[in-house]
Amino acid sequence: MMKHLVFVDGNGQIFNALKAALDCGYRVSFVQSAEFQYYEQSAQSAALLQQLNAVIVLPRTTDAELVYGALRTLHLSHPVDAVFSLLDLPIVAVSHACHRMGVRFADAAALARARDKHTMRETLHASGIPSARSARVTDLDAALSAAREIGYPVILKPVSGLASIAATCVVDDAHLRRAWESAEARISAFPEDVRRNLGGGLLIEERLSGRMFSVELARRGSEQFLFMLSGRDRNAFDETDVLGITMPALLDPQQSREAVAYANSVLDALGFEFGFFHIEMMWTKNGPRLIEVNPRPMGGNMPKLYEQLTGKSIFPALFALHLDEPVDHGIDPNWGVVASWRMRTAAPTLGPVKVDWRTLLNNDPDIVNVTWDPLAATDGAIQDQALLGRFQIRRRDGATAVADARRLLAEVERQAGIELCYPSDRFLPADRPLTPA
Numbered sequence: 001m002m003k004h005l006v007f008v009d010g011n012g013q014i015f016n017a018l019k020a021a022l023d024c025g026y027r028v029s030f031v032q033s034a035e036f037q038y039y040e041q042s043a044q045s046a047a048l049l050q051q052l053n054a055v056i057v058l059p060r061t062t063d064a065e066l067v068y069g070a071l072r073t074l075h076l077s078h079p080v081d082a083v084f085s086l087l088d089l090p091i092v093a094v095s096h097a098c099h100r101m102g103v104r105f106a107d108a109a110a111l112a113r114a115r116d117k118h119t120m121r122e123t124l125h126a127s128g129i130p131s132a133r134s135a136r137v138t139d140l141d142a143a144l145s146a147a148r149e150i151g152y153p154v155i156l157k158p159v160s161g162l163a164s165i166a167a168t169c170v171v172d173d174a175h176l177r178r179a180w181e182s183a184e185a186r187i188s189a190f191p192e193d194v195r196r197n198l199g200g201g202l203l204i205e206e207r208l209s210g211r212m213f214s215v216e217l218a219r220r221g222s223e224q225f226l227f228m229l230s231g232r233d234r235n236a237f238d239e240t241d242v243l244g245i246t247m248p249a250l251l252d253p254q255q256s257r258e259a260v261a262y263a264n265s266v267l268d269a270l271g272f273e274f275g276f277f278h279i280e281m282m283w284t285k286n287g288p289r290l291i292e293v294n295p296r297p298m299g300g301n302m303p304k305l306y307e308q309l310t311g312k313s314i315f316p317a318l319f320a321l322h323l324d325e326p327v328d329h330g331i332d333p334n335w336g337v338v339a340s341w342r343m344r345t346a347a348p349t350l351g352p353v354k355v356d357w358r359t360l361l362n363n364d365p366d367i368v369n370v371t372w373d374p375l376a377a378t379d380g381a382i383q384d385q386a387l388l389g390r391f392q393i394r395r396r397d398g399a400t401a402v403a404d405a406r407r408l409l410a411e412v413e414r415q416a417g418i419e420l421c422y423p424s425d426r427f428l429p430a431d432r433p434l435t436p437a
Contacts, residue, residue, distance in 0.1 A: 002027045003081040003323060004053070006074055008094045009061040010086035011038050011299045015045045017086060020315035022051055027078055029054040031070045033061040035191050038087055038162070053078065060193050061090035068097035075101065082322035086296050088115065089162060089197045104322060106275035106295050113270050114293040115160045117203055120270065124290065127269035129262075131290050132208055138201035140180050146204040147176055153207045155240070156183060159199025161292065167240045169207055208291065210284040212242075213249040215263040216298050216306075216314075218276045218321050218329070224264065225321070225329035227314065228306060229256055230298070232280065233339075233423035237346065237385070243423050244341035244390075244405070245302055247309050248331060250398045255283060262288040276318050278302075301340055301390070308368055308392060309338040336394060337401040338368070343388040343412060346419040349381050353388060353416045366394045367408070385421070 004027040007018060014030075021028045030049065034057050049055050054077070056070045067090070074080055083103050085094045092112050098105035113119050117134065124131040135146035136159055147154045147170070156179050157167035166183040170176040183202060187195055212232040218225040231246035251259060263279045270293065278298045280291040297303065303314050312328065320327045372389035382388070391408065395401035409420050 004078045005319065006071060006080050006083045008067055008083060008085045009033055009090050013299055013303050014039050014086055015048055016303060017315050019048060020313050021319060024316055024319060027053045029074050031061060032057045035060045036194050062093050062193055062197050064093040064096035067093050068100050071097055071101050088294060091295060104274060107271055110271035111295055114295055116199060117159055117292060124269055129265055129269055132206040134203055134205040136201050137204055143180055143204055144173055144176060150204060150206050155205040155207050157203050159201060159203050160197060162198060169239050208282040208284055208289050210282045212282050215259055215279045217263060219272060220274055220321055225327045226260060227329050228331060229259060230302060235421050237421055239424060243421060244339060245305055246337065246339045247305055259288045266290055266293060276321060305338055305340050305392060309335050336396045337398045338392060338394045339401045339405045340390060340392045341405050342390045344421040345382055345384055345386045346421045348384050349418045351381055353382060353418060355412050355415045368392045368394050
């Protein structure tokens with residue numbers, strides 16, 4: 001009998017996930033929010049939706065009762081075998097609905113602890129797990145007091161985030177005042193339900209210093225599945241902006257083992273025994289420290305990068321996890337390393353950007369993909385910090401991938417006569433092992 005998979009809302013990867021489920025031969029349904037959609041629709045995505053078993057549009061997907069009603073409707077037509085959500089905002093509501101349905105999903109209480117970053121850090125501290133200091137604040141005066149107590153620089157961000165929206169590193173009182181005003185303006189632009197799900201107030205958090213990376217893993221009771229450690233390469237001008245991803249991360253085997261052990265201790269403390277996780281961390285002078293737990297597979301461009309490196313999609317592993325089937329996982333050092341970097345302007349351009357990509361691509365077959373943002377095709381000047389496009393480059397090891405990616409950025413700068421942003425902390429000694437064991 002054909003298994004019935006239901007997706008409740010999603011991020012920019014939702015249509016790739018839906019297509020992967022169809023390609024695997026499943027019956028697929030989709031529950032959307034009318035109020036807020038964190039993905040772009042197109043003629044291609046509309047055609048994909050026509051292939052689904054059903055599409056239900058709810059006023060919002062953060063209401064557990066509405067989600068339960070949609071799942072019941074779908075279940076009465078064709079029994080539901082598994083439910084997924086690729087978006088953080090509705091995930092607690094989806095968990096409650098799945099519990100009532102008797103469909104396995106990550107625990108709602110654990111999800112709520114992970115979504116509330118202040119509660120998450122309090123939980124870790126209570127469990128003896130080292131973590132950054134933080135304070136939940138509801139007004140600017142409280143924010144200033146917390147920042148002075150923790151010590152500048154600090155991170156200002158929503159209590160329950162959405163990507164890196166309204167997150168910034170602030171260095172003094174004046175900067176915090178400006179950042180607070182900007183964060184309030186950005187958050188107030190969202191619909192009321194979204195604002196409520198971003199948490200009450202804002203968070204002042206200790207700034208962690210080091211190399212940022214993420215651990216992609218899943219749990220199913222006593223079973224654990226590791227998929228990837230991914231380097232997250234930050235903009236030297238704005239450390240909350242991730243310029244690129246490197247797979248695998250540039251960590252040595254011992255660091256990789258410590259990172260995975262730390263990630264599992266975090267999941268244990270939060271109460272997760274089931275789920276798929278994208279766990280962002282910093283490798284500090286004291287070892288791994290948590291940034292945040294995202295109870296879903298990797299987002300953004302990462303699934304595509306993972307497939308370019310491994311030759312397989314991440315989504316069948318997600319389906320197998322929920323369907324209680326064998327899960328294909330692991331990291332093979334023979335894959336090499338693939339890096340994806342954004343091309344972002346570091347200063348306004350004096351005119352249009354022109355690059356001979358044909359020559360660059362012909363000279364390097366391991367540049368596996370190049371995409372230009374429509375902004376890059378404009379006939380006029382382009383502003384500071386504008387995204388021009390991105391490229392993916394594949395090499396045998398991390399040191400070579402990093403060096404060649406930097407050279408490619410430099411060649412784009414030379415041809416276009418512009419200045420681009422570079423990651424802030426890319427280099428490691430060339431003789432250091434860079435592939436996880």
